[in-house]
Amino acid sequence: MDSLDRVKVLVLGDSGVGKSSLVHLLCQNQVLGNPSCTVGCSVDVRIHDYREGTPEEKTYYTELWDIGGSVGSASSIKSTRAVFYNGINGIILVHDLTNKKSSQNLYRWSLEALNRDSLPTGVLVTNGDYDREQFVDNQIPLLVIGTKLDQIPENKRIEVLARTAFLAEDFNAEEINLDCTNPRYLAAGSSNAVKLSRFFDKVIEKRYFIRDGNQIPGFSERKRFGGSTFKSYHYD
Ligand SMILES: Nc1nc2c(ncn2[C@@H]2O[C@H](COP(=O)(O)OP(=O)(O)OP(=O)(O)O)[C@@H](O)[C@H]2O)c(=O)[nH]1
Numbered sequence: 001m002d003s004l005d006r007v008k009v010l011v012l013g014d015s016g017v018g019k020s021s022l023v024h025l026l027c028q029n030q031v032l033g034n035p036s037c038t039v040g041c042s043v044d045v046r047i048h049d050y051r052e053g054t055p056e057e058k059t060y061y062t063e064l065w066d067i068g069g070s071v072g073s074a075s076s077i078k079s080t081r082a083v084f085y086n087g088i089n090g091i092i093l094v095h096d097l098t099n100k101k102s103s104q105n106l107y108r109w110s111l112e113a114l115n116r117d118s119l120p121t122g123v124l125v126t127n128g129d130y131d132r133e134q135f136v137d138n139q140i141p142l143l144v145i146g147t148k149l150d151q152i153p154e155n156k157r158i159e160v161l162a163r164t165a166f167l168a169e170d171f172n173a174e175e176i177n178l179d180c181t182n183p184r185y186l187a188a189g190s191s192n193a194v195k196l197s198r199f200f201d202k203v204i205e206k207r208y209f210i211r212d213g214n215q216i217p218g219f220s221e222r223k224r225f226g227g228s229t230f231k232s233y234h235y236d
């Protein structure tokens, strides 16, 4: 394995929303054949070409940490999950567009992961109440992904997508809505692929090019080009 720089991105959301299906699509560019409930955590790697097409282009491993979403707030289960929350560089929040509760629970998931990272004591949020202020100082890039778009009837889509747009706004994040059983939604050059590429670029920038809110000397903003490759790598 070449020694490439890497970033750690958590994939969080309720059980059954499609996290493993999404990760498989992102890392293998294939539909996951037989999804089963993830126990603990599963890690897959997507190879991302940072600033593809520019002189700064460089390849990074983006590790996607797919956290099993099974029942959630018992403190023992939370503290088990907490071991995965160290050293996070980005978070993908996944909800099922056909399930409102899964959207609401994203506040809880994000607070759980973010507070664990910032509090060395390991104290986790328990009430799940949303407070916009809690995200104001957040330095970790977030991306909101809505799954099962295929299951929303055409005549309901505007209403459902208006609701999820607010969600992304609350998190100050980009959003992508898709069907994880159809690779076309992430086709190279599509707006979803560009958003995804921008998200991973941001994660890499925060990890490798920006310290304490300042750009590292010599790093300059340039025009971005979207797109990332779908090569994948597996640990033994
Ligand atoms: N129709 C449709 N089905 C989907 C989509 N995404 C996931 N599914 C299905 O939803 C079920 C659950 O998907 P998983 O990927 O296992 O969900 P998960 O979030 O990983 O669940 P846990 O591992 O229990 O946390 C599977 O049957 C998937 O095939 C989608 O976009 N559209």
Ligand SMILES: [Mg+2]
Pocket: 019, 020, 021, 036, 037, 038, 066, 068, 069
């Ligand atoms: Mg899973």
